[in-house]
Amino acid sequence: QQQVKQSPQSLIVQKGGIPIINCAYENTAFDYFPWYQQFPGKGPALLIAIRPDVSEKKEGRFTISFNKSAKQFSLHIMDSQPGDSATYFCAASETQGGSEKLVFGKGTKLTVNP
Amino acid sequence: DSGVTQTPKHLITATGQRVTLRCSPRSGDLSVYWYQQSLDQGLQFLIQYYNGEERAKGNILERFSAQQFPDLHSELNLSSLELGDSALYFCASSVLTGDLTEQFFGPGTRLTVL
Numbered sequence: 001q002q003q004v005k006q007s008p009q010s011l012i013v014q015k016g017g018i019p020i021i022n023c024a025y026e027n028t029a030f031d032y033f034p035w036y037q038q039f040p041g042k043g044p045a046l047l048i049a050i051r052p053d054v055s056e057k058k059e060g061r062f063t064i065s066f067n068k069s070a071k072q073f074s075l076h077i078m079d080s081q082p083g084d085s086a087t088y089f090c091a092a093s094e095t096q097g098g099s100e101k102l103v104f105g106k107g108t109k110l111t112v113n114p
Numbered sequence: 115d116s117g118v119t120q121t122p123k124h125l126i127t128a129t130g131q132r133v134t135l136r137c138s139p140r141s142g143d144l145s146v147y148w149y150q151q152s153l154d155q156g157l158q159f160l161i162q163y164y165n166g167e168e169r170a171k172g173n174i175l176e177r178f179s180a181q182q183f184p185d186l187h188s189e190l191n192l193s194s195l196e197l198g199d200s201a202l203y204f205c206a207s208s209v210l211t212g213d214l215t216e217q218f219f220g221p222g223t224r225l226t227v228l
Contacts, residue, residue, distance in 0.1 A: 032215070043116065043204050043219030044157070089157060100145075100208060100215045101170045104157040 003027055004092050006105025013080055014113050021075045021108045023090035028071070030092040032100065035064065035075050038087045038107075047088070048075075080112045117141070118220035120205050126226045132193040135223045139186055139207030145169070146188040147208070147217060148180055152201040163188055195227045 005024045013019045023033075034049035050057045050064045050073070057064045061078040077084055090105040117140035127133055139146050148160040159172035163182035174180075177195075182188045192199060202224050206217040 034216075036219075041221075043118075043206075043221050045116065045219065046216050049216070095215065100147075100217065101159050101162065101172055102147075102149075102157075102217065103159065106156045 137205030143207035
């Protein structure tokens with residue numbers, strides 16, 4: 001059972017475009033929603049994260065939009081650059097008792113063309 | 115560079131063998147997590163240790179075991195290896211930033227079982 005569903009699987013945009021990656025979850029006990037960026041041959045790196053009591057969070061060109069009632073959240077990348085080409089993973093966790101067991105989506109391979 | 119180190123970088127072995135993967139967390143981080151990344155299963159949480167004690171368990175096979183030592187480094191032991199165990203194994207360590215726990219991933223160990 002896939003607890004976090006991510007779409008699309010791949011995405012190609014032109015430089016300056018605004019790619020949007022969507023995730024949906026089922027477990028209402030999830031209370032932490034991070035996005036990770038992974039370049040080939042590297043480990044995932046935290047990009048931005050949100051708690052469900054906030055509907056939007058911006059950090060630089062990256063924005064998370066969160067819809068608690070729909071159990072959906074998305075990542076928007078403003079003014080995308082070729083250097084943003086990477087695989088993006090959404091994740092969720094239930095942070096009770098000090099455990100942050102992350103459940104990851106399957107990933108979205110983003111290509112930003114010059 | 116996340117500050118999390120993993121050795122070895124690559125490991126090639128045969129079915130039925132046993133291997134040990136090593137992880138050193140960032141200085142001061144007490145939590146260590148292990149993840150498996152494969153093409154078909156994606157990124158999956160295996161196990162978390164906090165200051166030497168097991169904190170959470172995920173989809174970790176009985177053939178796999180882990181421990182965290184007093185100096186906080188961790189080892190993941192994989193035994194009776196099968197072809198399907200071929201994957202990237204990531205270690206992460208965490209720090210609390212505000213009310214969000216950020217997990218920093220190491221560069222991974224690529225395991226190939228022949």
